[in-house]
Amino acid sequence: MEKVNSNPFKFGNPVEGDYYLARPELHAAVKQFLQNRIHVVLMGPRRFGKTSFVLSLLRDFEKEGYTCLLVDIFNITSHRDFLRQLLRAIRLKEGLKGKLRGWLKKLATCVPKVTADLDTFSGSSSFGLTLGKLGEEDVKEAIQDLLEVLSSLGKKVVVAVDEFQKVSEIDDQGWLEATLRTHLQRLKNVSFLLTGSRKDLILEMLNNPSRPLYRSCQTIEFPAFGPEFVDWIVGRFKTIGTSCKSEAIKHLLKLVQNIPNYAQKVCFHLVAQGCACVTGKEVEEVLENVVRQNAYTYQTLISSLTLAQKRALRLAAYEKGALFNKEVLQKYEITSAPALSSSIKALKAKGILDEEGGRGKVLFDDPLFAYWLRLCFSP
Numbered sequence: 596m597e598k599v600n601s602n603p604f605k606f607g608n609p610v611e612g613d614y615y616l617a618r619p620e621l622h623a624a625v626k627q628f629l630q631n632r633i634h635v636v637l638m639g640p641r642r643f644g645k646t647s648f649v650l651s652l653l654r655d656f657e658k659e660g661y662t663c664l665l666v667d668i669f670n671i672t673s674h675r676d677f678l679r680q681l682l683r684a685i686r687l688k689e690g691l692k693g694k695l696r697g698w699l700k701k702l703a704t705c706v707p708k709v710t711a712d713l714d715t716f717s718g719s720s721s722f723g724l725t726l727g728k729l730g731e732e733d734v735k736e737a738i739q740d741l742l743e744v745l746s747s748l749g750k751k752v753v754v755a756v757d758e759f760q761k762v763s764e765i766d767d768q769g770w771l772e773a774t775l776r777t778h779l780q781r782l783k784n785v786s787f788l789l790t791g792s793r794k795d796l797i798l799e800m801l802n803n804p805s806r807p808l809y810r811s812c813q814t815i816e817f818p819a820f821g822p823e824f825v826d827w828i829v830g831r832f833k834t835i836g837t838s839c840k841s842e843a844i845k846h847l848l849k850l851v852q853n854i855p856n857y858a859q860k861v862c863f864h865l866v867a868q869g870c871a872c873v874t875g876k877e878v879e880e881v882l883e884n885v886v887r888q889n890a891y892t893y894q895t896l897i898s899s900l901t902l903a904q905k906r907a908l909r910l911a912a913y914e915k916g917a918l919f920n921k922e923v924l925q926k927y928e929i930t931s932a933p934a935l936s937s938s939i940k941a942l943k944a945k946g947i948l949d950e951e952g953g954r955g956k957v958l959f960d961d962p963l964f965a966y967w968l969r970l971c972f973s974p
């Protein structure tokens with residue numbers, strides 16, 4: 596139940612309930628695969644709603660008697676981090692705590708360093724210390740062991756690994772990737788749902804025959820919302836008596852490259868400002884404010900770029916197609932087409948631009964950054 600006067604929009608974190616617009620087709624498709632123990636990889640841009648979707652799917656699976664786990668590895672930098680996140684996911688589930696304790700006891704018999712802390716094991720803090728003392732080989736052993744435990748968590752288990760492309764970014768000659776593959780095959784009652792935002796990395800992992808995860812999962816592209824999202828947003832405004840033109844929301848979605856997070860963010864601010872009737876003009880004003888609030892972040896990012904990269908970035912923010920056209924290059928003082936190519940490549944590697952589109956078209960990872968560039972620089 597919503598409180599009266601509360602803002603009908605939310606952004607930043609995963610959403611549920613009234614703040615979540617269901618994706619029934621995707622839901623049914625992914626569910627069907629997982630029920631038949633076909634592992635799924637969901638690829639989609641950041642802030643597109645992947646985590647919210649996964650959480651809603653897992654809730655559904657739990658209702659049907661599955662045991663579900665969500666492991667978020669977005670911030671991992673090492674095997675130890677991976678282990679920590681895996682443990683965290685299990686510990687967060689009330690019903691599974693006992694299993695974890697049992698596993699720790701068992702682990703203590705093979706890894707003596709764990710024993711010392713086991714007596715004092717009462718929560719997260721002492722356990723963090725324990726991990727800190729484990730050597731790399733112990734950590735690897737613990738990961739393998741704990742992955743094995745997943746199949747004993749319940750009769751039917753779904754394990755979601757969020758931002759899973761991170762496993763490929765750890766410098767371990769593919770150990771974690773190979774270990775995951777082994778368990779994907781071995782754990783007969785566990786279906787894996789992997790999600791990630793780096794399409795290039797994910798496709799390379801799954802389509803390259805020399806990589807461990809080659810063809811191990813069904814890949815699905817996370818779709819953008821259709822027109823139903825416009826209606827939903829208009830309806831959300833209506834719940835607080837604000838009138839809103841569909842055209843204004845269509846315009847907004849175009850400006851934010853269909854990213855639900857930014858759509859909700861702009862709408863949140865429209866409501867917060869007490870806007871009584873939403874039109875294209877209000878949308879643009881609020882979006883501009885939101886974008887300007889990020890100026891510091893954008894400036895910091897820009898100052899880390901080379902001159903050639905800065906020029907390429909401006910070009911990308913303004914030009915819709917034909918980037919390599921001679922006149923276009925001249926306009927942005929770019930020396931040659933190969934020079935532009937290599938700048939774009941560097942900007943993609945930094946995650947500023949996206950893979951999408953192929954030659955002659957680029958997309959910003961963060962469309963608000965492009966918007967800000969257009970506000971600040973004219974070509």
Ligand SMILES: Nc1ncnc2c1ncn2[C@@H]1O[C@H](COP(=O)(O)OP(=O)(O)O)[C@@H](O)[C@H]1O
Pocket residue numbers: 605606607608609610614615616617618640641642643644645646647648855856857859860
């Ligand atoms: N199904 C949805 N309906 C409405 N808004 C959504 C939906 N999915 C995502 N959002 C918006 O996007 C934001 C980010 O969602 P999240 O699931 O964290 O995305 P991701 O995991 O892809 O980065 C949410 O706070 C919400 O504003």
Ligand SMILES: [Mg+2]
Pocket residue numbers: 645646647757
């Ligand atoms: Mg997420």
